[in-house]
Amino acid sequence: xxxxxxxxxxxxxxxxxxxxxxxxxxxxxxxxxxxxxxxxxxxxxxxxxxxxxxxxxxxxxxxxxxxxxxxxxxxxxxxxxxxxxxxxxxxxxxxxxxxxxxxxxxxxxxxxxxxxxxxxxxxxxxxxxxxxxxxxxxxxxxxxxxxxxxxxxxxxxxxxxxxxxxxxxxxxxxxxxxxxxxxxxxxxxxxxxxxxxxxxxxxxxxxxxxxxxxxxxxxxxxxxxxxxxxxxxxxxxxxxxxxxxxxxxxxxxxxxxxxxxxxxxx
Amino acid sequence: xxxxxxxxxxxxxxxxxxxxxxxxxxxxxxxxxxxxxxxxxxxxxxxxxxxxxxxxxxxxxxxxxxxxxxxxxxxxxxxxxxxxxxxxxxxxxxxxxxxxxxxxxxxxxxxxxxxxxxxxxxxxxxxxxxxxxxxxxxxxxxxxxxxxxxxxxxxxxxxxxxxxxxxxxxxxxxxxxxxxxxxxxxxxxxxxxxxxxxxxxxxxxxxxxxxxxxxxxxxxxxxxxxxxxxxxxxxxxxxxxxxxxxxxxxxxxxxxxxxxxxxxxxxxxxxxxxxxxxxxxxxxxxxxxxxxxxxxxxxxxxxxxxxxxxxxxxxxxxxxxxxxxxxxxxxxxxxxxxxxxxxxxxxxxxxxxxxxxxxxxxxxxxxxxxxxxxxxxxxxxxxxxxxxxxxxxxxxxxxxxxxxxxxxxxxxxxxxxxxxxxxxxxxxxxxxxxxxxxxxxxxxxxxxxxxxxxxxxxxxxxxxxxxxxxxxxxxxxxxxxxxxxxxxxxxxxxxxxxxxxxxxxxxxxxxxxxxxxxxxxxxxxxxxxxxxxxxxxxxxxxxxxxxxxxxxxxxxxxxxxxxxxxxxxxxxxxxxxxxxxxxxxxxxxxxxxxxxxxxxxxxxxxxxxxxxxxxxxxxxxxxxxxxxxxxxxxxxxxxxxxxxxxxxxxxxxxx
Numbered sequence: 001x002x003x004x005x006x007x008x009x010x011x012x013x014x015x016x017x018x019x020x021x022x023x024x025x026x027x028x029x030x031x032x033x034x035x036x037x038x039x040x041x042x043x044x045x046x047x048x049x050x051x052x053x054x055x056x057x058x059x060x061x062x063x064x065x066x067x068x069x070x071x072x073x074x075x076x077x078x079x080x081x082x083x084x085x086x087x088x089x090x091x092x093x094x095x096x097x098x099x100x101x102x103x104x105x106x107x108x109x110x111x112x113x114x115x116x117x118x119x120x121x122x123x124x125x126x127x128x129x130x131x132x133x134x135x136x137x138x139x140x141x142x143x144x145x146x147x148x149x150x151x152x153x154x155x156x157x158x159x160x161x162x163x164x165x166x167x168x169x170x171x172x173x174x175x176x177x178x179x180x181x182x183x184x185x186x187x188x189x190x191x192x193x194x195x196x197x198x199x200x201x202x203x204x205x206x207x208x209x210x211x212x213x214x215x216x217x218x219x220x221x222x223x224x225x226x227x228x229x230x231x232x233x234x235x236x237x238x239x240x241x242x243x244x245x246x247x248x249x250x251x252x253x254x255x256x257x258x259x260x261x262x263x264x265x266x
Numbered sequence: 267x268x269x270x271x272x273x274x275x276x277x278x279x280x281x282x283x284x285x286x287x288x289x290x291x292x293x294x295x296x297x298x299x300x301x302x303x304x305x306x307x308x309x310x311x312x313x314x315x316x317x318x319x320x321x322x323x324x325x326x327x328x329x330x331x332x333x334x335x336x337x338x339x340x341x342x343x344x345x346x347x348x349x350x351x352x353x354x355x356x357x358x359x360x361x362x363x364x365x366x367x368x369x370x371x372x373x374x375x376x377x378x379x380x381x382x383x384x385x386x387x388x389x390x391x392x393x394x395x396x397x398x399x400x401x402x403x404x405x406x407x408x409x410x411x412x413x414x415x416x417x418x419x420x421x422x423x424x425x426x427x428x429x430x431x432x433x434x435x436x437x438x439x440x441x442x443x444x445x446x447x448x449x450x451x452x453x454x455x456x457x458x459x460x461x462x463x464x465x466x467x468x469x470x471x472x473x474x475x476x477x478x479x480x481x482x483x484x485x486x487x488x489x490x491x492x493x494x495x496x497x498x499x500x501x502x503x504x505x506x507x508x509x510x511x512x513x514x515x516x517x518x519x520x521x522x523x524x525x526x527x528x529x530x531x532x533x534x535x536x537x538x539x540x541x542x543x544x545x546x547x548x549x550x551x552x553x554x555x556x557x558x559x560x561x562x563x564x565x566x567x568x569x570x571x572x573x574x575x576x577x578x579x580x581x582x583x584x585x586x587x588x589x590x591x592x593x594x595x596x597x598x599x600x601x602x603x604x605x606x607x608x609x610x611x612x613x614x615x616x617x618x619x620x621x622x623x624x625x626x627x628x629x630x631x632x633x634x635x636x637x638x639x640x641x642x643x644x645x646x647x648x649x650x651x652x653x654x655x656x657x658x659x660x661x662x663x664x665x666x667x668x669x670x671x672x673x674x675x676x677x678x679x680x681x682x683x684x685x686x687x688x689x690x691x692x693x694x695x696x697x698x699x700x701x702x703x704x705x706x707x708x709x710x711x712x713x714x715x716x717x718x719x720x721x722x723x724x725x726x727x728x729x730x731x732x733x734x735x736x737x738x739x740x741x742x743x744x745x746x747x748x749x750x751x752x753x754x755x756x757x758x759x760x761x762x763x764x765x766x767x768x769x770x771x772x773x774x775x776x777x778x779x780x781x782x783x784x785x786x787x788x789x790x791x792x793x794x795x796x797x798x799x800x801x802x803x804x805x806x807x808x809x810x811x812x813x814x815x816x817x818x819x820x821x822x823x824x825x826x827x828x829x830x831x832x833x834x835x836x837x838x839x840x841x842x843x844x845x846x847x848x849x850x851x852x853x854x855x856x857x858x859x860x861x862x863x864x865x866x867x868x869x870x871x872x873x874x875x876x877x878x879x880x881x882x883x884x885x886x887x888x889x890x891x892x893x894x895x896x897x898x899x900x901x902x903x904x905x906x907x908x909x910x911x912x913x914x915x916x917x918x919x920x921x
């Protein structure tokens with residue numbers, strides 16, 4: 001009402017309306033006024049509750065399957081859920097399904113398979129990162145040597161993300177494709193990744209700012225002054241080997257025992 | 267005859283596949299290539315794609331999130347494939363509706379799709395339908411029009427006999443309207459309807475007297491000089507006799523041979539220069555004292571300009587009229603309002619007509635934001651394909667769905683398709699004891715030398731030693747400009763701080779030399795002196811200038827740089843498409859190897875001059891598929907940034 005008084009030009013047209021409103025209010029029963037106030041309060045409270053519930057839909061009940069393109073995420077997804085071998089193509093969207101963990105409690109949560117292609121990865125990680133209680137990072141062990149810098153960059157991007165460093169989901173690095181003879185072991189992959197992340201800490205912090213001046217994430221991995229090790233991270237990190245295809249190929253079982261065990265321990 | 271047919275979900279699980287007899291190779295490779303180059307790069311407007319010897323056609327089912335792909339040999343032209351895919355899609359959807367409708371991937375994983383029999387039946391039907399229409403048999407001579415013409419009428423003679431020709435033809439076509447009264451009518455009366463007189467000769471239709479009569483008419487006509495009644499309803503204009511050959515006049519040739527003697531002017535130029543090294547610049551074609559007096563205007567024909575303006579105005583009016591006429595049926599009905607409400611609540615699937623007005627508006631919006639016109643239309647087509655048949659949720663309008671999808675596609679295009687981390691790659695090259703070579707190419711005046719200086723500042727700030735190779739041997743002052751930058755950078759980071767060795771050095775060989783040779787020597791020098799990075803600056807060149815493009819391609823093919831950066835300014839509009847396509851084409855054509863080095867990255871300069879008309883970023887990344895590595899936002903050394911895809915797309919989609 002004060003605004004109207006300030007605007008001199010608008011004073012005259014508004015004044016009669018104000019008078020009329022005031023007269024009406026005075027004429028009403030006080031109970032009616034109380035009723036209006038209560039209904040307004042109910043609306044406000046329900047609005048607040050709704051916002052609270054909507055924002056906390058990010059109850060962390062999902063396990064994300066992430067990794068580079070062609071690392072075997074979709075096949076792993078299929079094996080975990082149904083045990084069957086399915087031919088797969090490059091995923092364009094995410095797939096999700098409820099998963100029953102193989103532990104005594106029989107807890108079930110959602111398993112989400114995200115596409116690994118470089119142009120889709122950031123969008124999908126952005127969408128699902130806050131809902132993650134664990135991240136399974138799938139690595140192609142056979143061609144790891146060639147891809148080590150890309151793998152490390154993606155892992156760095158994941159670990160320095162603000163939502164991830166806040167929620168601290170546990171990280172399982174699954175070194176997939178162990179059925180191929182040239183596959184590297186999990187220990188070797190861990191050492192190589194640690195070395196690479198060490199270098200990345202330096203180069204990424206020296207990278208250029210973006211053109212609109214938005215702040216880059218300032219999370220520093222590991223301890224300053226010391227070489228990077230996965231044990232320095234606040235989250236639980238585990239390296240394990242698995243093979244989604246399995247040693248007998250399409251008809252046999254997949255070698256994902258250790259993965260299933262880790263998932264059961266979540 | 268099909269090599270393979272697959273049906274897979276957008277999440278990547280193959281639901282059903284078929285491999286043709288005798289085909290041993292797996293189709294996973296080609297289909298993945300299709301997904302990566304077409305669907306993910308938003309080029310799905312055109313639904314076929316070729317990979318090696320295979321041609322792939324695909325169809326997206328957006329309601330159930332499925333993709334149908336068929337592959338066959340490129341040399342075969344199968345006409346039934348498009349319709350076949352549509353049939354298969356409808357059939358598959360109808361049959362497995364229950365499984366497909368369930369949310370979540372479990373249903374897809376657990377169910378087994380036994381589609382072979384249906385597929386074989388559909389394939390058989392499609393093949394038969396294409397064979398059913400046998401080759402069209404040629405018409406027999408009697409049925410053709412030619413047999414109905416008189417032989418005499420087809421003989422071309424000069425002058426007025428054309429009239430007779432017309433008459434002769436008309437003789438046989440009774441359906442044509444009655445022509446004007448003329449003596450020729452006489453022979454028409456004689457000849458009955460065309461259907462019967464198919465083998466009649468023209469001569470038989472004209473008796474002797476009539477020929478004489480006709481010739482008399484002609485004589486009188488020519489005497490009078492007045493045009494008598496036109497012999498037919500479509501008068502053929504009498505061709506002017508060719509006057510004989512005229513002497514051709516060349517515009518730049520001059521009128522005498524004396525003008526073509528340039529020896530005098532060249533000699534003057536050499537003496538006046540005096541400096542060694544600068545006389546190489548005197549153009550042999552340049553004529554002194556041709557710029558005396560006022561400057562000439564850019565020559566264009568003003569009359570043509572006016573005509574064009576008028577045509578444009580007409581076109582604009584016509585377009586406006588068409589638009590209003592389109593709008594009227596939509597606004598008028600009361601049913602339209604109800605339909606809008608219905609569209610808000612409840613799920614309905616999107617169709618092409620629903621999306622079209624929104625897409626047109628988005629296309630215009632993108633073009634207004636400086637996205638190249640053809641890129642904007644390709645993008646909108648691709649978004650339409652992606653959304654067709656999709657079921658919208660409650661309370662979502664068509665406009666919001668389309669805008670959301672367009673925004674996602676734009677972010678996807680701007681995301682780099684490979685890792686972009688220059689510092690890491692330089693470290694890698696350093697560990698291999700070789701310099702990391704970056705080449706800058708682009709058209710004139712986009713900011714190559716300025717941004718080269720900015721990038722070298724960034725690199726020396728991070729502790730790398732830089733060698734600048736001055737391969738711009740044409741533009742006056744190019745070498746001096748780079749020398750000034752080198753001096754400034756060295757004063758900012760004095761050699762004392764870096765072990766007594768200047769952190770930036772310039773490798774130059776003056777003007778007029780071969781750029782590729784200078785680059786090769788510079789790289790060898792850098793390897794010997796253990797420089798970390800070599801930045802090669804080239805001369806600006808227009809994409810249409812073939813000899814210069816050949817020279818650039820040679821420089822890149824011979825020196826094999828680690829990174830070929832195309833420098834483009836953010837102000838460019840539709841030209842960006844042409845520049846990039848031609849540059850890539852030239853690099854591919856003139857390279858000797860079978861894996862030519864193309865443009866690896868883009869530097870987008872003068873970003874501070876555009877407010878939110880950031881469409882050039884989209885055009886450039888869409889055309890090449892390469893990421894934008896640097897963004898130049900000013901002229902000082904600190905004005906170098908990297909691209910934030912979300913911010914750019916936000917600025918683009920902002921109203």
